[in-house]
Amino acid sequence: MAPLLSVKNLLVEFKTRAGIAKVLNNVSLDVHSGEILGVVGESGCGKSMTALSIMGLVPSPPGNVAGGTIELNGEDLLSASNKRLHQMRGKEISMIFQEPMTSLNPVFKVGHQIAEAILLHEKTTKSLAWERSVKMLDRVGIPEAAIRANSYPHEMSGGMRQRVMIAIALACNPKLLIADEPTTALDVTVQAQIFDLLRELQRETGTAIIMITHDMGAISELADRVAVMYAGHIIETGDTKDILSKPQHPYTRGLIACVPHLEENPSEERPYLAEIPGVVPPLTDLGKGCTFAPRCDFRTDDCTGSQPSLSKISDQHSVSCFNLNTVAS
Amino acid sequence: MDLALIFLRRLSHAVLLVLAVLVLNFLLIHLAPGDPADVIAGEMGGATEEMLAEIRELYGLNKPVIVQLGIYLGRAVQGDLGQSFFYNAPVSELILGRIGPTILLVTAALSFAIFVGTFLGVLASYKPKGFLSGFVTLFAVIGYSAPIFWTGLMLVIVFAWLIPVFPIAGMYDVTLDNGPVGRVLDILHHLILPALTLGIVYIAQYARLTRASMLEILGSDYIRTARAKGVSGPKIYGYHALRNAIIPIVTIAGLQFGSIVSGAVLVETVFSWPGLGTLAFDSILARDYPTVLGILFFSAVLVIVANLITDIVYRFVDPRIRTGG
Ligand SMILES: Nc1ncnc2c1ncn2[C@@H]1O[C@H](COP(=O)(O)OP(=O)(O)OP(=O)(O)O)[C@@H](O)[C@H]1O
Numbered sequence: 217m218a219p220l221l222s223v224k225n226l227l228v229e230f231k232t233r234a235g236i237a238k239v240l241n242n243v244s245l246d247v248h249s250g251e252i253l254g255v256v257g258e259s260g261c262g263k264s265m266t267a268l269s270i271m272g273l274v275p276s277p278p279g280n281v282a283g284g285t286i287e288l289n290g291e292d293l294l295s296a297s298n299k300r301l302h303q304m305r306g307k308e309i310s311m312i313f314q315e316p317m318t319s320l321n322p323v324f325k326v327g328h329q330i331a332e333a334i335l336l337h338e339k340t341t342k343s344l345a346w347e348r349s350v351k352m353l354d355r356v357g358i359p360e361a362a363i364r365a366n367s368y369p370h371e372m373s374g375g376m377r378q379r380v381m382i383a384i385a386l387a388c389n390p391k392l393l394i395a396d397e398p399t400t401a402l403d404v405t406v407q408a409q410i411f412d413l414l415r416e417l418q419r420e421t422g423t424a425i426i427m428i429t430h431d432m433g434a435i436s437e438l439a440d441r442v443a444v445m446y447a448g449h450i451i452e453t454g455d456t457k458d459i460l461s462k463p464q465h466p467y468t469r470g471l472i473a474c475v476p477h478l479e480e481n482p483s484e485e486r487p488y489l490a491e492i493p494g495v496v497p498p499l500t501d502l503g504k505g506c507t508f509a510p511r512c513d514f515r516t517d518d519c520t521g522s523q524p525s526l527s528k529i530s531d532q533h534s535v536s537c538f539n540l541n542t543v544a545s
Numbered sequence: 546m547d548l549a550l551i552f553l554r555r556l557s558h559a560v561l562l563v564l565a566v567l568v569l570n571f572l573l574i575h576l577a578p579g580d581p582a583d584v585i586a587g588e589m590g591g592a593t594e595e596m597l598a599e600i601r602e603l604y605g606l607n608k609p610v611i612v613q614l615g616i617y618l619g620r621a622v623q624g625d626l627g628q629s630f631f632y633n634a635p636v637s638e639l640i641l642g643r644i645g646p647t648i649l650l651v652t653a654a655l656s657f658a659i660f661v662g663t664f665l666g667v668l669a670s671y672k673p674k675g676f677l678s679g680f681v682t683l684f685a686v687i688g689y690s691a692p693i694f695w696t697g698l699m700l701v702i703v704f705a706w707l708i709p710v711f712p713i714a715g716m717y718d719v720t721l722d723n724g725p726v727g728r729v730l731d732i733l734h735h736l737i738l739p740a741l742t743l744g745i746v747y748i749a750q751y752a753r754l755t756r757a758s759m760l761e762i763l764g765s766d767y768i769r770t771a772r773a774k775g776v777s778g779p780k781i782y783g784y785h786a787l788r789n790a791i792i793p794i795v796t797i798a799g800l801q802f803g804s805i806v807s808g809a810v811l812v813e814t815v816f817s818w819p820g821l822g823t824l825a826f827d828s829i830l831a832r833d834y835p836t837v838l839g840i841l842f843f844s845a846v847l848v849i850v851a852n853l854i855t856d857i858v859y860r861f862v863d864p865r866i867r868t869g870g
């Protein structure tokens with residue numbers, strides 16, 4: 217079956233004072249209808265930029281999409297007209313953001329902000345759109361939705377605002393929802409609620425979701441597949457259970473080992489709190505070798521020569537590493 | 546919080562403020578050198594010591610300042626601002642006859658500045674490094690540094706003399722008699738140049754302010770949200786961003802009302818606009834204390850009322866203030 221979204225060899229660059237930053241390098245990923253793709257990776261690795269590229273919202277200047285293709289249902293988004301993009305945003309693809317506190321317009325009622333999305337994409341009346349936005353608020357679990365629709369964002373908590381964002385994003389039944397760290401700014405109990413809500417809505421509507429998160433626990437519960445990013449590259453991708461139980465790339469292994477755990481016996485290999493030593497290299501000066509090489513325990517001479525390509529090790533599982541055999545043993 | 550309650554609280558502050566203004570102005574004027582009795586006598590064509598004493602007696606100028614202040618305040622609260630030495634008429638009547646044209650001029654200039662300035666600012670924010678943006682900055686610098694009377698004279702030279710489309714002075718054409726509509730149009734015709742002169746400084750300021758706040762707002766998360774839901778360019782600028790950019794504009798408009806009233810003095814003098822400004826100018830030259838005091842009092846009241854209105858408008862444009870109390 218053809219994927220719903222297909223991103224191929226995406227290149228995104230940013231002009232900075234230090235030179236051209238290669239923020240995304242040959243990023244390729246597919247999302248199929250109705251699935252949840254998890255995207256993980258440490259801060260600054262390009263997760264949000266991948267999302268914004270798909271939305272056509274890379275801030276430009278200083279950013280620009282320098283190459284690659286993005287297709288939604290076979291339609292090329294990078295060459296689509298502005299008019300077509302406006303039609304698609306909010307209708308076919310929606311996005312929710314990391315910062316619920318600042319992502320809603322402070323001067324409009326939340327009901328109005330949901331209704332606006334409906335009015336933009338569907339032929340309906342203002343009062344019908346308002347009714348639908350009250351229904352959406354109810355669906356995302358906001359109590360007394362008819363009254364809350366008249367609230368302004370500042371009258372709501374962060375968790376509530378993120379629910380409103382979800383209501384806006386799902387108001388027109390998009391085929392794809394991009395959730396960019398939707399819970400990072402929220403406290404733990406609220407995080408779990410938001411994840412539950414997203415999963416529930418996903419089951420009801422069949423919307424595909426790209427779930428960007430730092431939360432490995434959420435990935436293991438929600439995602440069907442996972443893509444792991446490092447310094448603008450996708451370095452491993454596969455089914456969630458494969459990635460979590462048989463991670464191949466040294467970085468993915470490190471990332472999983474970093475999840476704090478409370479097992480009885482912390483060991484040298486598995487302490488309570490692990491970390492990957494070193495930092496991400498500057499994106500303006502990546503060199504020609506594997507971007508992870510400077511931090512990698514399994515580094516060989518090959519690694520500093522060129523960037524390994526993402527190659528299949530099984531039907532679903534791909535990794536970009538030269539030393540899979542040594543890493544595995 | 547209840548709007549009426551806030552209004553009442555502000556009103557009581559305003560009353561105290563007006564009282565303080567009265568006392569301060571009164572003392573300032575009486576500290577300044579010069580004896581009004583001399584001036585009055587001069588108007589009458591010279592006088593003897595006896596006549597001077599008589600004049601002082603008549604206007605209460607021989608009593609200690611503090612007593613004079615008491616009398617003045619006592620009368621002021623009853624709406625009696627004394628008698629003008631120069632026009633020989635009650636000050637409150639003089640002022641009420643002149644306040645209309647000033648309010649007309651000031652509100653026309655201010656609304657003109659706000660609308661045009663905001664419009665230019667929004668256009669400039671569309672291309673922050675474009676031609677229009679540069680023009681707005683240049684215009685702001687010129688508008689800000691050119692003295693009002695100079696701008697006024699230039700406009701008169703261009704639009705009343707070289708291309709005579711507007712009248713040079715006054716508020717209406719006395720020879721004209723063509724019914725109420727014609728009269729209103731005539732006043733508007735006379736209003737354009739003075740309002741333009743007074744407004745031009747502020748257009749530039751509003752354009753700069755709008756450009757700056759639009760640029761900040763356009764980079765904010767909620768604008769990204771609007772784009773993500775499919776809102777197109779013009780609506781992002783003209784609705785989502787502008788609706789937020791209005792908030793600082795309202796604040797500044799309220800703060801500037803005072804300076805625009807004082808600017809009106811110059812403009813009215815240049816254009817012989819029959820408002821408080823010309824009255825102030827004439828009565829200062831004539832050392833007509835009661836009238837000067839009365840005008841200062843009324844302009845303070847104008848500014849305070851304008852600030853009250855700003856406060857209320859502010860509550861409508863910024864919901865965070867409305868519910869936050
Ligand atoms: N306006 C900009 N100018 C220059 N570089 C930028 C700009 N915005 C982002 N970047 C760079 O792009 C890279 C990718 O950023 P991105 O926001 O996609 O990271 P992320 O993976 O979403 O991180 P986080 O987990 O912190 O959200 C970062 O290294 C960042 O420095």
Ligand SMILES: [Mg+2]
Binds near residue numbers: 263265314396397
């Ligand atoms: Mg991010």
